[in-house]
Amino acid sequence: MARTGSGSGPLLLRRNVKLDSFLKRNTDRDLYERIRTCEPCVVVSESVSRVFMHVVLSDECLYLTEYAPRTLTAAVSFARVRDIKLVNDLPDFLSGKDRERCQHIRIVYAARRPARRRRHWFGRDGKPGPAPSALSSRRSSHCPTASDAAVACPAQRDPGEWRKERRLRSASCPNPETLGLVRVPHPPTQPHPATPTSPQEPSQERGLGSVLTRWMQADCGAAEAELHLYAVSQTSRLYLHLQSLWRSSLIRSTLLLEPLHRRGSASAAASAPARPRPASSWEGTTRLLAQLSAALLQDGLGAEGLYLLLRELRAAARHSVALRRLFWRSSEVCLFLVQTLEESLGGCQSPGGGYTPDQLLLSTAIVQTLAVMFRGTEVEAARVNQLSAKKGALASRMLLALICDPQPEAHAQGPLLCSQALLSKYLDAACSLLFELLLVGDESRCFSAGSLLSLGWMLQALQPHPHLLAFVGHQAQQVALALSDLQEPALSPLQAVLLFQRCRLLLACLQHSGRLAQHLRSHFREEFRYFVKPSCVEEKLPPCYPISRPTLQLVAHILTLMLQE
Structure with missing residues (x-):
């Protein structure tokens, strides 16, 4: 999902008022704010056969709901996903152009049946409903099949072709008992991955292929299940969103295993200058960002004050995707940070000496802050607009500004010789920001920017850097x-x-x-x-x-x- 304007909730890229209203009524605010996108597609699994449904993606889970939304089902959390791939095939249940342009996405995940007492189903009113077994018999009369979607979605299909596809084999909505789906109002905030036992084998040289094979066999000891999604649109962004959210989930859940990372986030917020925190709403987040932006852009702000404000902004952004999306709505702060980074490290202009500790501390804070702002904002149109404006001027400046000499001591003089530990920390942070920028190149196919911001374009933009x-x-x-x-x-x-x-x-x-x-x-x-x-x-x-x-x-x-x- 992407936001437009200053509204208080997610808006569909192709706005579906009924679905958006349903999600707003039947999910808590926390989950609703974390919904990234929704897209209609045909769903196939071991127990669901070609059902036209809406796929709803949050930052931690993939949900399914009927095409005319009645219930929201958590299908699989990204913490359990093992692989997401595009399948190059021509589905036999589609015909004509739909068959050729269909994007077939296969999701392989660790299937584990949750305890019965943890299954919950929520209907239109958000209240627990009857048992799943009772629901499944009642749903069969109204659950949409792929042929029903032909009438419901005229914007995506040619009506004549849809009529031909009414012959599609229909099926009832998914049965949660057989699918292993969990009906929850929102996914768990902190996944707890199982710790498999690494197979013990004699120490010897092995190929990476055999290592990977053994891992796949031993991982979590859980059976694998597959979920197939068929998006019938040449401009579908579903695959890229799935890849991005899965990758972010892997990074986030891995970092949650790092005690220093958790303590560092807490201490950064605690040590930041005292500032009243508005309520956790869209309006409150807007006020908070406006306050921090005004403080950052004030005249006469010294390096120490800027460093402390960046720590506060970064701590707030880590806990609020709304703040990260709002960051890209205005170019002032982003341009200021890039310009400050250029001045701090010299950009492409080699200073002829090493870097001072103050330069590296401030540069590291800027780069870490920018990297955080990229996370979870893939669907924010303002982000790609900023980066691609004026033939990618901002993206090019950011790329060139973050690159530095990894061995400045070779020509450093006297006090310019910096601490190697500070330089190593900056190089780590610069790699993380460059990683986020390269992901934009992966995602650039979603937008109408052509080859601008592609991976090749970004690496070419870096070529002049000495x-x-x-x-x-x-x-x-x-x-x-x-x-x-x-x-x-x-x-x-x-x-x-x-x-x-x-x-x-x-x-x-x-x-x-x-x-x-x-x-x-x-x-x-x-x-x-x-x-x-x-x-x-x-x-x-x-x-x-x-x-x-x-x-x-x-x-x-x-x-x-x-x-x-």
């Missing part, structure tokens, strides 16, 4: 070091997330930039060949980390590309 090769080389070195047997046996959750982000950056460089791919292969091929060992990779990424499986897949892909001649 420290680009050194910066990317530093990130590659850190990946090789983290996965070698020279470090501690296992990475912390925070280190695992950073490794995932670095791997995503390296993969983008190898796939979308000939210059960077050549540089990585010529300078780091041997390091990856001899130091990144499959057995060691498995030990570094505990299976209990939600981010471990996709990171292992990224490493396997990077090794394939890095070692090819």
Whole structure:
């Protein structure tokens, strides 16, 4: 979902007043504010056969509701998703252009049947209804099938083709007892992933493919289930939203395993300057952001005051997706932060010396704040409008500003020599922000910006920077070091997330930039060949980390590309 104007609730990209009204009445405010998007599509699973429904996505869960909404069902949480892929096929139950343009999305997830006492069903009035078994017999008379959707959704289909598809095999609405669906008003706020036992095998060299296979067999010990979604639209954004939300869920749930991360968020808010907090509403969040923005943009604000205000803004943004969306409605603060970062690190103008601790502390705070503002705002149209305005001027400036020399001590003089720990922290933060920007490149296909903001465009925009090769080389070195047997046996959750982000950056460089791919292969091929060992990779990424499986897949892909001649 995306917001427009200053309304108090999510609005559908193609506004469906009935669905929006239903969601507002039947979900609590917290869940309603976290709904990202809704899209109609045909749903298929082991017990649901070609039912036309609405898919409703929050930041933690995929919900299903009838095309004419009556009940909202939590189908699967992103914490249990194992894979999301586009299937290249032509569904036999569609015909004509619909069959050719259909996007078939397959979601594989760990199926675990919740305890019976935790199942709840909520109807139009938001009150618990009769038992699911009673509901399923009653629903069969009114639940829409794919053929019913032909009448209900004329905007998406040609009426003539819809009439032809009335022959589709119909089915009743999903039975929660057989689907393993949970009827809840909102998903759990903190997933608790199970901790599988890593298989014990003799220590020997193994291929990454075999490691990944064993992980898939051992992961959580739960059976796998599949949910198939068929979006009949060339402009459907459902797949990209699913990928983005799944990825964000993996990162968030992994970070929740890091005690220092939780304590750091709390201490940042506690140590921020005292400021009255408005009520947690859209209007209250608007007032809070306006106060912080005015304070940041005031004349005569020193570096220390700016640093403290950034900590407060970042702490508030981490806990409020509404504030992050509002951040992109005005370009003033974002432009100010980018300009301050340019001045702090010199941008593309090498200062001829190292960086001072004050420069690095302030630059790290700016980059961390910008990275937070990207999370959960994929459907905010104002974000892509800001970044793509004037042929991508803001995105280009942000990209160039965050790159810095990873070895300034080579030409530093006297007091300009900075603390290596502060520089390492900045380089970590810069990688995280670059990761968020590259995700915008992944998502750029959703919008009408053409090739603007694509991955290739972003990497091309970075080419003039004098420290680009050194910066990317530093990130590659850190990946090789983290996965070698020279470090501690296992990475912390925070280190695992950073490794995932670095791997995503390296993969983008190898796939979308000939210059960077050549540089990585010529300078780091041997390091990856001899130091990144499959057995060691498995030990570094505990299976209990939600981010471990996709990171292992990224490493396997990077090794394939890095070692090819």
